[in-house]
Amino acid sequence: MAEGHGMGGGVGGNGSVDVVVVGAGPAGSAAATTLARAGRSVILLDRAAFPRDKPCGDLIGARALAWARCLGVAEADLAPYPPLVGALVAADGGAVDLAPRSALGRASLRGSDARVIPRLVFDAALVRAAERAGAELRRCTVREVGPWRGGPDGGREVTGVGPDGPVRLQARAVVAAGGYGCRVAAGIAPAPAAASGHPSGGGVGLAEPPRGIAMRGYFRGVDAPAGRIAFCLNGWVLPGYGWVFPLPDGGANVGVGTLVRGGAGEREHLRRLYERFVDDPASPAAGWLAGASADGEPRSWPLDLGPRRRRLAADGLLVAGEAGALVGPLTGAGIAFALDTGARAGEALATALAAGDLREPALRPYARAVRRRFLPWLRAEGVAQRWLTDPDHLRALLAAVRPLPPAAPLGARLLLHLG
Ligand SMILES: Cc1cc2nc3c(=O)[nH]c(=O)nc-3n(C[C@H](O)[C@H](O)[C@H](O)COP(=O)(O)OP(=O)(O)OC[C@H]3O[C@@H](n4cnc5c(N)ncnc54)[C@H](O)[C@@H]3O)c2cc1C
Incomplete structure (x- = not known):
């Protein structure tokens, strides 16, 4: 030095x-x-x-949480936010619940500690x-x-x-x-x-891929599937997705992300997607949010x-x-x-x-x-993003994995480790 x-x-x-x-x-x-x-x-x-x-x-996916622990984040800071038990994916072809039910399936998620932490x-x-x-x-x-x-x-x-x-x-x-x-x-x-x-x-x-832009809000009194992160990939939100991520005491982080190539009207488009996601009775999120109340204004931010x-x-x-x-x-x-x-x-x-x-x-x-x-x-x-942007691909994928018993532990493991 x-x-x-x-x-x-x-x-x-x-x-x-x-x-x-x-x-x-x-x-x-x-x-x-x-x-x-x-x-x-x-x-x-x-x-x-x-x-x-x-x-x-x-x-905070399993990889991120493991890093946080390595970097000395105190367990007391993580404790109020319980580990996730699985994921739910909804699309035009229906929903698939990726929460393992058997003891073996649940054991396969050991080491996949992912949480939703503001x-x-x-x-x-x-x-x-x-x-x-x-x-x-x-x-x-x-x-x-x-x-x-x-x-x-x-x-x-x-x-x-x-x-x-x-x-x-x-x-x-x-x-x-x-x-x-x-x-x-x-x-x-x-x-x-x-x-x-x-x-x-x-x-x-x-x-170079397009840029992303996303909007999220907090809600109280949400009736979403317990302990699961939920992704909505209905045709109208593609390319992109909506999410409902559970927080303690019936709270949730709810949002929509989409791809943009520059140009006017992107924020308005995003806001319309968000409003449709939380309000439209046909949106899976609207069912979970019926009776819930918004906790503050939604905020948007770009993604590189x-x-x-x-x-x-x-x-x-x-x-x-x-x-x-x-x-x-x-x-x-x-x-x-x-x-x-x-x-x-x-x-x-x-x-x-x-x-x-x-x-x-x-x-x-x-x-x-x-x-x-x-x-x-x-x-x-x-590559996966481009493939999944086609609703027919999504429908075929969900139909193929739904009846397979290992789909729940494997799918949950994959989704909990993506971040
Ligand atoms: C709506 C939305 C949802 C997302 N959801 C997820 C998710 O669920 N999980 C996930 O893994 N990722 C998610 N992401 C992506 C994630 O938020 C970012 O990739 C992540 O925050 C990047 O971390 P970072 O430390 O590089 O930058 P940041 O977290 O953005 O931190 C950068 C910091 O730099 C500071 N800063 C910037 N410029 C200056 C300056 N000139 N001088 C001083 N300080 C400055 C800022 O104040 C900020 O605190 C999401 C992104 C968006 C927009």
Whole structure:
């Protein structure tokens, strides 16, 4: 480590630090925890005050929950949200209940601990875990991440605005984890098209999928199947789906997501889909929501579905989570990808800091590892998404799996592990 750059603990006011992490969502918290555990000084910046809401289905899949535990999230934070026991899929051809009934089926779901936990709660628990590990959380809207002139090779200067005025921090490296539209990640040159499949390009993806947009609201007094996440794939909501995800005490997170290609009227289209999903008596959700009451206004947010041509590594900078378009194009799930790539980015920077080399070639293995691990997955989801957009395919699939006894445990396991 270069002299004069602190190790362990934070820095007062503006100043220098080993790593600045931009964005305290799952990707940023995972990176901050990993770096702090490696003994590095880390400042975790977010424009929002925590706890903060993030429009989401709140489905913390089995992979994401396993990561959260690895990162030190306290069991007491998870305890109020019971493990899911299965899933229900409704489409024009009818519904299929994927909750295993036999003891053997239920046993096969051991190790598939997935829960619905509001992001207001889950993300705050991740941030607390990062703070316990030694990271320092600060409120700041980051405007720019430029080179640190006169600093070490690869060093970065982060400027932004906090509640008390301008913020200027110098860091040996930065993790860009600002989620959808992250301006720090967008600030580095995109991977050239020809190089996107090349490790040195550092990007993820080749053919780019459409973007996603989703709207969700909270309800009380919901009469949905207990302990099951419910997906609705009726023809009118394709390409996309509606969901009802149960929360304790009869609450539920209810939403609709769809694909968009840019252009006017997308938000209005989404709102119409959402209203039809919750109100139309022919919608499966409307039955479960009869007698339920909305808990606040619904919120919408875009999704950077992968794979996309994005550079994930530059001098002194790594991109993690949705800032790198690491979101499944079939499900819209991005929390597990965010936690995984955040932790990997933290490990990669801890190694590079120990070796004293933060230039792009030394950070390239991170981009390569992320590509190797996630590109096949994102592509497979893209293929499945296109196939399932045809209602006839869905009808045939549901008819085929409904009578098969292993369909419930296998289907539930698959759906609980998608995020
Ligand atoms: C409606 C909806 C439903 C979804 N449902 C699910 C689901 O059920 N399960 C699932 O796995 N995924 C779901 N997703 C996807 C998931 O929400 C994201 O992929 C995930 O949050 C990505 O995590 P992240 O840490 O990369 O980014 P984020 O969670 O978006 O966190 C980014 C953070 O960076 C901060 N930030 C941004 N810019 C700046 C800046 N300039 N300066 C400082 N701070 C900044 C933001 O305030 C934010 O806190 C859903 C998405 C939507 C829109």
